[in-house]
Amino acid sequence: MSLNDSWMQRDLSVLWHPCTQMKDHEQLPLIPIRRGEGVWLEDFDGKQYLDAVSSWWVNVFGHANPRINQRIKDQLDQLEHVMLAGFSHQPVVELSERLVQITPDGLERVFYTDNGSTGIEVALKMSFHYWRNVGQPNKQRFVTLTNSYHGETVAAMSVGDVALFTDTYKPLLLDTFKVPSPDCYLRPDGMSWEDHSRNMFLHMVQTLARHHQEIAAVIVEPLIQGAGGMRMYHPVYLKLLRDACDRYDVHLIHDEIAVGFGRTGTMFACEQAGITPDFLCLSKALTGGYLPMAAVLTTDKLYQAFYDDYTTLRAFLHSHTYTGNPLACAAALATLDIFEQDGVIEANKALATRMASATAHLRDHPHVAEVRQTGMAVAIEMVQDKASKTPYAWQERRGLKVYQHALQRGALLRPLGSVVYFLPPYTITEEQIDFLAEVATEGIDIATRSAVSVAVAPGAPDEFRDPG
Numbered sequence: 001m002s003l004n005d006s007w008m009q010r011d012l013s014v015l016w017h018p019c020t021q022m023k024d025h026e027q028l029p030l031i032p033i034r035r036g037e038g039v040w041l042e043d044f045d046g047k048q049y050l051d052a053v054s055s056w057w058v059n060v061f062g063h064a065n066p067r068i069n070q071r072i073k074d075q076l077d078q079l080e081h082v083m084l085a086g087f088s089h090q091p092v093v094e095l096s097e098r099l100v101q102i103t104p105d106g107l108e109r110v111f112y113t114d115n116g117s118t119g120i121e122v123a124l125k126m127s128f129h130y131w132r133n134v135g136q137p138n139k140q141r142f143v144t145l146t147n148s149y150h151g152e153t154v155a156a157m158s159v160g161d162v163a164l165f166t167d168t169y170k171p172l173l174l175d176t177f178k179v180p181s182p183d184c185y186l187r188p189d190g191m192s193w194e195d196h197s198r199n200m201f202l203h204m205v206q207t208l209a210r211h212h213q214e215i216a217a218v219i220v221e222p223l224i225q226g227a228g229g230m231r232m233y234h235p236v237y238l239k240l241l242r243d244a245c246d247r248y249d250v251h252l253i254h255d256e257i258a259v260g261f262g263r264t265g266t267m268f269a270c271e272q273a274g275i276t277p278d279f280l281c282l283s284k285a286l287t288g289g290y291l292p293m294a295a296v297l298t299t300d301k302l303y304q305a306f307y308d309d310y311t312t313l314r315a316f317l318h319s320h321t322y323t324g325n326p327l328a329c330a331a332a333l334a335t336l337d338i339f340e341q342d343g344v345i346e347a348n349k350a351l352a353t354r355m356a357s358a359t360a361h362l363r364d365h366p367h368v369a370e371v372r373q374t375g376m377a378v379a380i381e382m383v384q385d386k387a388s389k390t391p392y393a394w395q396e397r398r399g400l401k402v403y404q405h406a407l408q409r410g411a412l413l414r415p416l417g418s419v420v421y422f423l424p425p426y427t428i429t430e431e432q433i434d435f436l437a438e439v440a441t442e443g444i445d446i447a448t449r450s451a452v453s454v455a456v457a458p459g460a461p462d463e464f465r466d467p468g
């Protein structure tokens with residue numbers, strides 16, 4: 001038995017994997033990874049895989065990055081952890097100063113949690129609680145866009161709209177206002193991203209005008225709806241939204257958990273709209289993909305609404321055990337150093353251009369409806385019928401075929417349903433981008449050529465996206 005097989009068997013007898021129908025692993029081998037270096041992951045049989053999705057969008061500077069490794073090792077010898085209530089430490093102070101400094105003006109306070117979903121919970125709870133503290137307790141509801149994803153905990157799911165992840169749990173969820181997404185894949189033929197995003201804003205402004213007295217906040221994934229299939233829109237939407245939120249006295253929550261730290265071409269997506277949200281949620285690339293941590297930044301105005309004598313019970317009494325973990329802060333500080341010292345945002349421009357040119361030919365593919373890009377994210381939408389953009393039935397799992405082909409060829413490309421995408425580490429080379437494009441093209445050819453016969457359950461929702 002190969003080493004891979006033996007680790008796979010031990011794993012499958014005790015683990016339950018995330019976002020996985022475990023029965024799939026009766027056919028689909030699990031890949032035990034022994035080590036990583038740069039953009040490469042290596043399994044126990046010595047096969048290498050180019051990590052085209054940055055291990056679920058976290059790894060921006062490669063695996064086992066010597067600079068991040070060293071910083072964590074140094075921190076480990078100093079202090080591994082201390083509780084953050086009543087105590088503090090150097091890395092958390094330095095990181096908070098840095099985050100306040102590099103994010104848009106007006107974001108002056110940082111609250112930490114230990115993953116993206118709980119960061120979203122914090123923003124939602126803080127917004128809700130703010131309105132109580134300032135004597136507007138009727139503002140309790142949240143506005144979200146269709147096709148949004150904000151995480152897996154119950155309130156975060158409530159503001160999400162990817163049916164695959166939330167439909168089962170509907171009875172548990174908060175009642176939110178859902179506004180049609182500005183998703184430019186759905187724009188009329190010949191219309192620009194900007195015009196479509198502007199037009200779609202009418203739905204938002206109607207909801208705000210009608211219901212603002214009961215609305216606490218609007219939450220959006222700026223520029224890219226990630227888990228919803230890397231659907232993209234124009235920054236003008238964010239600008240209009242900021243104006244409307246001000247006008248109607250509603251908070252604006254930017255979930256930049258996936259798009260923060262350079263993914264959209266600027267350090268933060270909100271920079272492209274020139275705005276400051278009331279809450280900026282960060283995670284994923286925050287620690288360079290090393291350790292779980294999220295940061296929620298907010299304004300002094302918000303902070304002051306909680307600042308009072310203890311007995312007024314205005315404090316935000318929310319905590320996670322590992323809040324502000326020093327090792328995670330050290331990883332984040334090393335990550336920010338690399339951004340600064342290496343001029344990463346500027347250097348990424350050439351890589352983004354290469355990602356565009358390497359995938360441009362796929363626009364002519366008979367089963368590709370769109371190749372879209374925002375900064376360091378490229379997505380290729382496979383469809384059954386190009387002219388009408390008729391999607392493949394989700395049960396056909398076309399994306400899975402691309403995934404399997406890519407693994408054979410030595411790339412980790414894990415599509416979202418029928419959307420093949422690259423979100424590579426910023427340490428990728430132009431040649432490696434070309435390799436990914438070649439593998440993706442072959443995979444798309446194979447996945448779209450075969451006639452798949454599946455029993456399509458009657459009434460199954462078309463928009464179900466299979467993540468694997």
Ligand SMILES: *Cc1c(COP(=O)(O)O)cnc(C)c1O
Nearest residue numbers: 115116117149150151226257258
């Ligand atoms: C990944 C993600 C989350 C959830 O973060 P977790 O760390 O997985 O809980 C929330 N919002 C967006 C936009 C994400 O991409």
